[in-house]
Amino acid sequence: MTAVAAEGVWKFYGDYPALRDVILHAEQGACLALIGRNGAGKTTLLRIIGGFSKAARGQVRILGSDPRETETRRRVGWIGHGISVYDELSAFENLSLFGRLYNLPHPRKTAMEWLERTGLERVKDGLVREFSRGMRQRLAVARAFLHQPSVLLLDEPFTALDDRAIAVLQRLLREALAEGRTVVMSTHQLREALELATQVALLNRGKIAFHGERTPEMVADPGWVYAHYGEG
Amino acid sequence: MDFIRQVLVITRKDLRAELRTKEAINASLAFALVILVLFSFAFDPTADQTREMSGGLLWIVFAFAGTLVLNRSFARELPNDCLDALVAAPISGGALFLGKALANFVLVMAVELVSLPVFGIFYNVHWTSRFWSLLLVLALGTWGLTVIGTIFSALTVNIRLRELMAPLLVYPMLIPALMSAMQLTMDLIAGKPLGGDNEIWLRLLVAFDVIFTALSLLLLETVLVG
Numbered sequence: 001m002t003a004v005a006a007e008g009v010w011k012f013y014g015d016y017p018a019l020r021d022v023i024l025h026a027e028q029g030a031c032l033a034l035i036g037r038n039g040a041g042k043t044t045l046l047r048i049i050g051g052f053s054k055a056a057r058g059q060v061r062i063l064g065s066d067p068r069e070t071e072t073r074r075r076v077g078w079i080g081h082g083i084s085v086y087d088e089l090s091a092f093e094n095l096s097l098f099g100r101l102y103n104l105p106h107p108r109k110t111a112m113e114w115l116e117r118t119g120l121e122r123v124k125d126g127l128v129r130e131f132s133r134g135m136r137q138r139l140a141v142a143r144a145f146l147h148q149p150s151v152l153l154l155d156e157p158f159t160a161l162d163d164r165a166i167a168v169l170q171r172l173l174r175e176a177l178a179e180g181r182t183v184v185m186s187t188h189q190l191r192e193a194l195e196l197a198t199q200v201a202l203l204n205r206g207k208i209a210f211h212g213e214r215t216p217e218m219v220a221d222p223g224w225v226y227a228h229y230g231e232g
Numbered sequence: 233m234d235f236i237r238q239v240l241v242i243t244r245k246d247l248r249a250e251l252r253t254k255e256a257i258n259a260s261l262a263f264a265l266v267i268l269v270l271f272s273f274a275f276d277p278t279a280d281q282t283r284e285m286s287g288g289l290l291w292i293v294f295a296f297a298g299t300l301v302l303n304r305s306f307a308r309e310l311p312n313d314c315l316d317a318l319v320a321a322p323i324s325g326g327a328l329f330l331g332k333a334l335a336n337f338v339l340v341m342a343v344e345l346v347s348l349p350v351f352g353i354f355y356n357v358h359w360t361s362r363f364w365s366l367l368l369v370l371a372l373g374t375w376g377l378t379v380i381g382t383i384f385s386a387l388t389v390n391i392r393l394r395e396l397m398a399p400l401l402v403y404p405m406l407i408p409a410l411m412s413a414m415q416l417t418m419d420l421i422a423g424k425p426l427g428g429d430n431e432i433w434l435r436l437l438v439a440f441d442v443i444f445t446a447l448s449l450l451l452l453e454t455v456l457v458g
Contacts, residue, residue, distance in 0.1 A: 052319055054458045068457065074322040082313025088249040100241045101321040103234065127252075143317065 002061070003028040003151050003182035004049060009058035011044050011206075018044045020206040022058070026184055026199060028150075031177055033193040033214070034186040035225065036203035042186035043081075043155055045203065049184065050078055050153045062151055074102060077149030079157050083140035087129035091120050091139050094128060095146055102147040114142040118168055134162035141169050145176070152176060154185035158192045166192065190222030202229050238323045242331020243338075249308060250339060256304040257339050264297035264347045272354035282355050287418030290351060291410050295377060297347075298340040299399050302381025305332050306389040315389065315456075325453030333375075333382045333448070340374050362420040369420060372437045373413030376444065380405050383448040386455045405444075412437035 004026040011019040019041045026032040034042050048055050051067030065072045078084075085094040092111055099107025115121045118138040128136060137160070144152065152173070158166055173183060173196055187193040194200070194214060202210040202225050210229035217224045250256055271289060309315035318328060352359045359366065384401050388394040412433040419430045426434060 050320060052316060052457065068453075070322045070324065073320060076320065078316065078320045080313050080316050082311075082316065084313050084317035086245070086249055086314055087311060088252040089245070093248070097241065097245050098317065098321065101238065101318075101323055103322070 001028045001064075002026070003030070003063055004032070004184055005061045006045065006049060007059050007061075009045070009048060009055045009060060011041075011048060011053075012056050018206050019048070019055070022203075022206070022208055024201055024208060024211060026182055028182055029177065029180040030198045031173070031183040031196050032185070032199045032201060033190075033197035034184060034201050034203065035188075035190065035193070036186075037230075039205075040203040041206040042203055044206075046153055046155050046184065046186050050076065074147065075150040077144040077147065077152045079140060079144045079152075079154045081155060083136050083143075085128055085136070085139050085143055088127065090125045090127055091115060091131070091135075092124040094139065095142060098143050098146055104147060110146060114146050117172075118142045119164070133160070134165050137161050137165040138168055141165065141172065145172055150181050152181065152183045152185075154183065154187075156187055156189075157185055158187060158189040170196070194219050194222055200225055202226070204229075204231055235324065235327050238327035239331040239334065242318075242323075242328055243334040246305075246308070246332055246335035247338060250304075250335070256301045257343065260297045260300040260339070260343045261346060263300060264293050264343055265350055267293050267296070268347060268351055269354060277355070279356070282357055283422045284418065286351075286355070286357060286359075286421045287414035287416070290347075290417055291373065291414045293347065294340070294344050294374070295403065295406060295410060297343055298374070298377050299381060299402060301339045301343070302336055302378065302385055302402070303395055303398050305336055305382050305385040307385065307394065310389065319456055325451075325456065326449040328456075329382060329386070329448050329452040332385075333378050333445075336382055337374060337378045340378055341370065344370055344374060357421060359421050361423050362425065365426045366417065366420045368426070369413060369416045369434075369437070372434075372441055373409060373417075376409035376413070376437065376441050377406060379441065379444045379448050380409075383444075383451065383455065386452060408436060409440045412440070 002025050006022050006024040009019050009022040010017060022045060036042050047053050049060050049067060060067055062072050062076060092115065095111030095114055096107050099110050104110050115124050118141060120135060120138055123135065128139065157169055161169065177183060185193060197214045200212065200214050200218060201208055210225055277285065309318060348359060351357065380402050384398050388398045391397050415433045416430055
């Protein structure tokens with residue numbers, strides 16, 4: 001079953017076409033690495049897939065439904081450029097809040113479990129504004145995984161992460177993929193992403209230049225896709 | 233039930249965050265008190281003049297002070313891109329709007345309830361003679377102010393000059409609600425009961441609240457996502 005599908009998606013910023021007839025599919029259980037230079041349209045595409053903005057033309061489906069449907073949103077996890085947790089709340093309050101918003105049966109218990117899984121249990125009552133960058137990032141990861149989403153949309157998830165946060169995220173992504181969940185991530189960190197990816201899509205100025213299986217050549221040489229399908 | 237639970241989760245989150253920082257409420261309260269005190273020194277009205285201007289003075293202060301709270305409503309979601317997390321969460325735009333509007337209502341009402349005794353003391357006005365009716369008018373007027381302020385806070389959240397733009401958009405929209413609230417407040421402070429001559433203003437205020445609450449509940453999703 002197709003978990004994420006974009007069909008003929010166009011997006012304009014003024015007259016500039018940020019996305020041009022993008023067609024993209026990710027099967028259930030796949031890990032799709034969305035790569036491309038700065039300004040290629042990766043974030044724009046992920047935001048449309050996530051339902052944060054609308055395509056000018058074309059359509060996006062997640063698990064066969066519109067991304068803005070409430071039930072679809074319940075099954076999607078998102079990590080964007082920001083950590084998306086509140087500085088004025090404690091780590092525990094943040095995770096409990098999102099547990100309640102996602103209507104989890106035991107939000108407080110689940111929040112505690114995820115604080116333990118991300119190594120934040122000792123600072124659970126500390127305000128996020130007092131956290132180090134690495135701790136904030138791990139909390140962001142916990143927030144995205146908290147509700148056990150079937151589809152994870154990650155925009156540059158490894159950027160600016162410290163070593164511990166990268167290890168936590170990679171472990172959780174491997175577990176998610178082993179459980180048959182789908183991951184779509186945009187990234188510049190080719191090595192980390194290609195280790196996990198089962199599919200690769202290259203965006204060039206808003207157009208899909210390559211979309212296919214990840215091959216051993218790509219893992220051996222992360223620049224391989226750019227060398228063969230990029231603009232040089 | 234899910235809707236009400238989500239509304240309360242958002243309200244509690246906003247109130248908790250605001251009470252931790254006290255950024256908006258402190259600014260709003262300080263502004264309201266300073267304006268009331270300054271006006272009392274600048275003018276020396278007679279008792280009759282005070283009763284006539286009481287509604288106008290109070291609601292101008294409440295509207296300006298309230299904007300300081302309302303401007304922050306969606307702007308507080310910008311640090312760390314928290315707005316993305318709310319938009320991604322499986323809650324309706326209506327629940328998000330109502331949750332934020334309720335939190336704003338509590339904060340603006342708190343500022344008003346602290347300002348009223350100060351107004352009474354500095355202007356030597358006995359404002360408690362129709363206390364419950366006055367409380368009703370305050371609640372209705374504040375809800376109108378809150379609804380318009382909250383939806384325009386969402387509308388201007390990604391605009392660079394939102395602190396300027398939001399009030400420019402909010403005040404013209406508020407004219408019917410402010411006119412009603414001013415008239416009713418003036419009558420109540422003068423000792424007139426609700427009903428009779430001023431019933432039309434009460435009806436206008438209630439209609440304003442109902443219409444704009446319904447519109448905002450429907451429109452928030454479109455305002456945030458397009």
